[in-house]
Amino acid sequence: IRHVAYPSDLHPYLKVREGVQLVTTPYCSICADDDVVLLLGIRRCLRALDGRPDVCAAHGLYFNFSETESFNLSCIMYRGPSLLGEDPLTRLQQMFGAYEAVFYAVYRTPVLQSAFRRVGELQTVLGRELVTAALTAVAGKIVRTEGFYYGRNTGESLSYENWHPYQILVNSPSLLFDEFRRLREIVLEELVPVQGGGPKGDDIETILDLVFLRYLLPYLRFDVVDRIIADRLNGMDTAAAFERLWNVLVRRGARPRPPVEPLMGRDGEGFAPDLFREGDRWRDYVLPSRTARDE
Numbered sequence: 001i002r003h004v005a006y007p008s009d010l011h012p013y014l015k016v017r018e019g020v021q022l023v024t025t026p027y028c029s030i031c032a033d034d035d036v037v038l039l040l041g042i043r044r045c046l047r048a049l050d051g052r053p054d055v056c057a058a059h060g061l062y063f064n065f066s067e068t069e070s071f072n073l074s075c076i077m078y079r080g081p082s083l084l085g086e087d088p089l090t091r092l093q094q095m096f097g098a099y100e101a102v103f104y105a106v107y108r109t110p111v112l113q114s115a116f117r118r119v120g121e122l123q124t125v126l127g128r129e130l131v132t133a134a135l136t137a138v139a140g141k142i143v144r145t146e147g148f149y150y151g152r153n154t155g156e157s158l159s160y161e162n163w164h165p166y167q168i169l170v171n172s173p174s175l176l177f178d179e180f181r182r183l184r185e186i187v188l189e190e191l192v193p194v195q196g197g198g199p200k201g202d203d204i205e206t207i208l209d210l211v212f213l214r215y216l217l218p219y220l221r222f223d224v225v226d227r228i229i230a231d232r233l234n235g236m237d238t239a240a241a242f243e244r245l246w247n248v249l250v251r252r253g254a255r256p257r258p259p260v261e262p263l264m265g266r267d268g269e270g271f272a273p274d275l276f277r278e279g280d281r282w283r284d285y286v287l288p289s290r291t292a293r294d295e
Contacts (some may be wrong), residue, residue, distance in 0.1 A: 013128040017116040020109070029106045034153040036065070037104075041149030045106035048143040056140030057112075059105035060149025067153060074154060083142040087198050088191055089207055091137040096215040102133050102142055104150050111139045118186050124162035127179040130215075134187045138194065165219035166249070170228055170242045180212055224249065 004022065006015045016030060027049060031037045045058035062078035065071060078100040085091040095102075107115075115135040119128040136142065162168050168176040184205075192204060199207055224245070231241040 013116070013119045013125070013132075017119050020113050020116055023109050023113070026109060027106055028109045028112055030104055030112075031150075032104075032153070034067075034155065035104070036151035036153075038148055038150065041145070041147060042106060044145040044147060045143075045149065048145055049106065049108065052141075052143075054141050055143050057102055057105040057107045057136055058143040058145055059102065060145040060147050062104075062150045062152055063148055064154050065151050066155065073151075077152065080144065082144045083137060085141075087196055088138040088194055089198060089204060089211075091141065092134060092187070092191075092208065093211050093214075095133060095137045095142075096211050099133075099215055101129060102136050103129060105136075105142065107136070108140075111136060114139065121186060122179055122182055124168060124175065124179050125160045126163055126165065126168060127183055129163075131183055131186055134183070135190055138187065138190050165216065166224070166245050167242045169219065169224070170232075170245065171238050176216075180216070184208060184212065 002022070004019060006018065020028065027046060029037070029042070029045075041060045044060060048058040049055055059078075061076055064074045064077050066074060080098055080100045081094075083091045083094045085094055115132040118131060118135070122128050122131055162171065162175065165176060168179075188205065188208060191208070195204060227245060227248070228241060231244060236244070
């Protein structure tokens with residue numbers, strides 16, 4: 001164990017950038033101090049990386065939990081498919097078409113070091129997260145293993161500014177587009193030399209622009225923008241306007257939910273978690289039962 005301290009006012013992404021440069025093992029991963037990582041999940045990821053030079057990172061299913069008097073699992077948040085496109089541009093399209101963070105994956109160490117090398121060139125938490133994700137997809141394939149890998153605490157440990165498109169839209173829409181302009185420049189610089197076959201020149205730039213616009217599209221809906229305009233016209237400050245937007249569009253169940261399946265199988269007998277992979281559709285599980293507290 002090696003403990004390295006950095007100034008408390010150094011941005012977390014810059015701390016990670018400096019810290020990962022000290023890693024000497026072939027693989028590494030990041031775990032937040034209020035999250036949970038499962039050793040069995042790490043072993044699965046290492047098996048996915050060993051002997052497959054085309055795979056640069058691997059992770060499994062992420063569950064969200066809240067830590068109160070008990071340990072409550074709220075949902076399986078990240079569970080999308082592996083990103084296995086043969087060329088970097090295809091993997092970027094797969095990633096940003098249904099974006100899920102890869103920040104906490106198990107990486108080949110040089111890939112993680114390279115992905116964080118340029119985080120200082122962006123101003124926002126969102127921009128820094130997206131550039132590390134994009135550069136990971138440029139570097140190679142990203143495998144989603146089966147089974148739980150990582151637990152994310154839903155409690156807020158740090159208060160971040162400009163970490164979500166909604167928050168940046170409320171604070172400064174111009175900042176959002178400035179960040180994507182710089183993100184585009186960085187990704188193009190890393191992408192063009194390794195793209196190989198397929199689109200060339202201006203076509204790469206056009207497709208990359210469309211890939212990023214596809215990511216932004218859900219956040220630029222008219223109802224989102226109209227709500228922000230109305231709240232700001234009514235004198236609401238940026239923090240309150242973002243909180244209201246988040247409550248309406250995220251906390252109140254605006255996210256699409258997968259079909260729910262009984263965990264015991266359709267006939268009510270036998271433990272059947274493999275059903276959630278049938279037909280390439282992800283499903284949520286419910287298991288009606290009584291706990292010790294209910295007895």
